[in-house]
Amino acid sequence: MTDIFLDSKAIEQLLQTASKACAAGHLEEAEAICRVLLSANARDVQALFLLGMVLHKTQREEEAAQWLKRAAEIAPDNAEVFTALGCVYHRLADFTRAIESFSRSIALDPSRADTYYSLGNAHFKAGDIESAIPCYRQAVALNPRDYESWHNIGKSWRSLNRIEESIAAYDHALAIKPDYVLARYSRAIALLVSGRVVEGWREYEVRWRQLPPRPYPQPHWQGQSVPGKTLFLHAEQGFGDAIQFARFIPRAKARVGRVILECRPELKRLFTNSVDADKVIAFGEPLPAFDYYASLISLPHLLGTTMDTIPRQTPYLRAPARADLPPAPTGQLRVGLVWAGNPGHHDDAVRSLRLEALAPLLLTPGTRFYSLQIRVPERDQSYLERSPVTAGMIGCNPDYLDTASLVQQLDLIITVDTSVAHLAGALGKPVWTFIQFSPDWRWFMERSDTVWYPSMRLFRQPQRDSWTPVIERMARELRQLIERKK
Numbered sequence: 001m002t003d004i005f006l007d008s009k010a011i012e013q014l015l016q017t018a019s020k021a022c023a024a025g026h027l028e029e030a031e032a033i034c035r036v037l038l039s040a041n042a043r044d045v046q047a048l049f050l051l052g053m054v055l056h057k058t059q060r061e062e063e064a065a066q067w068l069k070r071a072a073e074i075a076p077d078n079a080e081v082f083t084a085l086g087c088v089y090h091r092l093a094d095f096t097r098a099i100e101s102f103s104r105s106i107a108l109d110p111s112r113a114d115t116y117y118s119l120g121n122a123h124f125k126a127g128d129i130e131s132a133i134p135c136y137r138q139a140v141a142l143n144p145r146d147y148e149s150w151h152n153i154g155k156s157w158r159s160l161n162r163i164e165e166s167i168a169a170y171d172h173a174l175a176i177k178p179d180y181v182l183a184r185y186s187r188a189i190a191l192l193v194s195g196r197v198v199e200g201w202r203e204y205e206v207r208w209r210q211l212p213p214r215p216y217p218q219p220h221w222q223g224q225s226v227p228g229k230t231l232f233l234h235a236e237q238g239f240g241d242a243i244q245f246a247r248f249i250p251r252a253k254a255r256v257g258r259v260i261l262e263c264r265p266e267l268k269r270l271f272t273n274s275v276d277a278d279k280v281i282a283f284g285e286p287l288p289a290f291d292y293y294a295s296l297i298s299l300p301h302l303l304g305t306t307m308d309t310i311p312r313q314t315p316y317l318r319a320p321a322r323a324d325l326p327p328a329p330t331g332q333l334r335v336g337l338v339w340a341g342n343p344g345h346h347d348d349a350v351r352s353l354r355l356e357a358l359a360p361l362l363l364t365p366g367t368r369f370y371s372l373q374i375r376v377p378e379r380d381q382s383y384l385e386r387s388p389v390t391a392g393m394i395g396c397n398p399d400y401l402d403t404a405s406l407v408q409q410l411d412l413i414i415t416v417d418t419s420v421a422h423l424a425g426a427l428g429k430p431v432w433t434f435i436q437f438s439p440d441w442r443w444f445m446e447r448s449d450t451v452w453y454p455s456m457r458l459f460r461q462p463q464r465d466s467w468t469p470v471i472e473r474m475a476r477e478l479r480q481l482i483e484r485k486k
Helices: 008-023 026-042 045-059 060-075 079-091 094-107 113-124 127-144 149-159 162-177 180-191 198-210 239-253 265-274 296-302 355-362 379-385 398-405 420-426 470-483
Strands: 230-234 258-263 279-284 292-295 335-337 368-371 389-391 411-414 431-435 454-460
Touching: 008 026, 008 045, 026 045, 045 079, 060 079, 060 127, 079 094, 079 113, 094 113, 094 149, 094 180, 113 127, 127 149, 149 180, 162 180, 180 198, 198 296, 198 398, 230 239, 230 296, 239 258, 239 265, 239 296, 239 420, 265 279, 265 398, 292 296, 292 420, 335 389, 335 420, 355 379, 355 470, 398 420, 411 420, 420 431, 454 470
Parallel strands: 230 258, 230 292, 258 279, 335 368, 335 411, 368 389, 411 431, 431 454
Antiparallel strands: none
């Protein structure tokens, strides 16, 4: 565009128009005006800032960063520009630069609670939880009704396994905003991981305020005795959750007449072969007639389950042994291995391992390892080819009856916290499970055993982001196990 001349009055009017357009969501209009202004004056900080914000709102972060950096060079004392730049870097997952930008903004203007909140979020995402908490605390000092910062204080304490402090922070958030669903959900998880399961399962029902409802005309089952009626159970969450909570189906069935279970297609054959349901259907299949419905994951709450009354008897799943598992030399321990979970899982970065990191385990004499991975992460392909791990499930259809059939033939399963851990436990097989420092709620705190699966041992991280001591300990115990078997 050719440079144009605009007098100060025209510039002010155009800036006001662009700001209003941006606030109203008319982003194309706002962008066009900003570009006209910058054609007239390439050093117009307000136009640079506004263009950066428009680009940020349209998720063009790289370009937004360029315009905002130019604004910061021209106006190095403008706190608002550095806050905006921090938000862009955060979206780009460049948390080091985000922290630098937010910190610069705070140095220029320490009165903004929202900037402290954003700085706390950047520290949290960077894994520096200890630095995030003071930022959130300063945010609530500046704005005592900042319920989001109180929630994130709770989330930070939860990540550090300071569970009671976590619950107290969520209570602060809910005292300010009683209908704050995220804080109630987070508080429920903290209650569960602390072992306060009756209260935790009750509070966990708040998830239905965020999940898509199941619009059935039939009434929701409340756990009451209704002999002769049909209960429809839907497995709303992941594979591991469905396997774990399938143990409650017999207790639910004892209060009704029939049970229909809906699950993901990959579980249908396994559940048809195992669970005490009168009919198993996959998602998307026509629904048979029923009288009441409930979520499979809600059964502990609906049945009034306490820590002492969780069903612990295993196996409650079964599968035929498959004949096509490559044989191991006589006397060798056959070990199934899962080192990486679903990359789409929100905690996958902290629960999954690199295969090469398991070398001290894989080189244990007297063992033969079988991969139970359906998909091998690209980062592990090269090492897998030269490792002693034998292909087991690689390339197979992701059907859990097939996986269960392989598991039945193995002596031990070693796995990260993913669905195969639940599968092996439900089959009653010995299973060693890697547990991250801040565990999923179902593993509770500190204990090395689990109420869910008597045959499972938990190997916990002693500190965040440190798997090496866990792997070394597991390797030692695997050698001891082999010696005992000899």
